[in-house]
Amino acid sequence: MAFLADLERTAGAVEARLGHFLAESLLGVPESARLGQVMRYAALGGGKRLRPFLLIESARLFGIEETEALPPACALECVHCYSLVHDDLPAMDDDALRRGRPTVHIAFDEATAILAGDGLLTLAFEILSDPANQPDAGIRAELGFLLAKAAGWQGMVLGQALDLDAEGHSLSTEQVARMQSLKTGALFGFACEAGAVLGRANQKERAALLAYASAFGQAFQLADDLLDAEGDAALLGKAVAKDDKRGKATLVALLGREAARKRLAAVVDSAEKALAPFGARAENLVEAARFIATRRS
Secondary structure, three states: HHHHHHHHHHHHHHHHHHHHHHHHHHOOOOOHHHHHHHHHHHHOOOOHHHHHHHHHHHOOOOOOOOHHHHHHHHOOOHHHHHHHHHHHHOOOOOOOOEOOEHHHHHHOHHHHHHHHHHHHHHHHHHHOOOOOOOOOOOHHHHHHHHHHHHOOOOOHHHHHHHHHOOOOOOHHEEEEEHHHHHHHHHHHHHHHHHHHHOOOHHHHHHHHHHHHHHHHHHHHHHHHHHHHHHHOHHOOOOOOOHHHHHHOOOHHHOHHHHHHHHHHHHHHHHHHHHHHHHHHHHHHHHHHHHHHOOOOO
């Protein structure tokens, strides 16, 4: 399938550019060698790179070349990877396996894992603010603002806080959906809106991409929760059945698996409809929504 080939090729391009950014940022700072090693362990060597893919494909709708979209895509992936490092810590989700490898605090130690996450988070904004990566100061400023808002206390961080607070408590479907829209959906929202910013999209086009991102985020989380409930740990590269053991609030737990699957199909349909204004140009984004709903790993 052309989509899968494009996804794999984009993942390779992101991996290569991320490796470049991580190596370049450490030049001339020999004391940072071990920390750099841990940051590279956390950010390189795995993952579908879905968030960078959405950013690059959203920008492509407006004729933006991949070379221009790659730096913000890598910045976004740095934020995502930092969040995984911190989420895996014993004080958070306490996971020992990620992408088929020991999590960072297991492979190294907790303190270094925290610092590596901090390093990846701040590297993201170093990449976004560098004129060598984006000559337009207005675009640099807007991308930095949007990523800070999506990743921070009004976005992903708040979602994680709500998720931790919800353990062992009863939440409504609306409360769970709100929490997940922050913890998972905020970075997908940035991915698509960043593509619109790069492409100087009008408000209608930006709104369409944000509607797609919202539905995509819901679909991703529903699929992820279903995989946790019934997936194969060997294929996933991480432990399964964690949500139920920890009493986590999920829509699968609230609705049941069959109703969750119906809801998943509905939000994938919403994602596709949101892209209607872009026609055939958005084929890869349509396929991405279908892909995450049916993935097994």
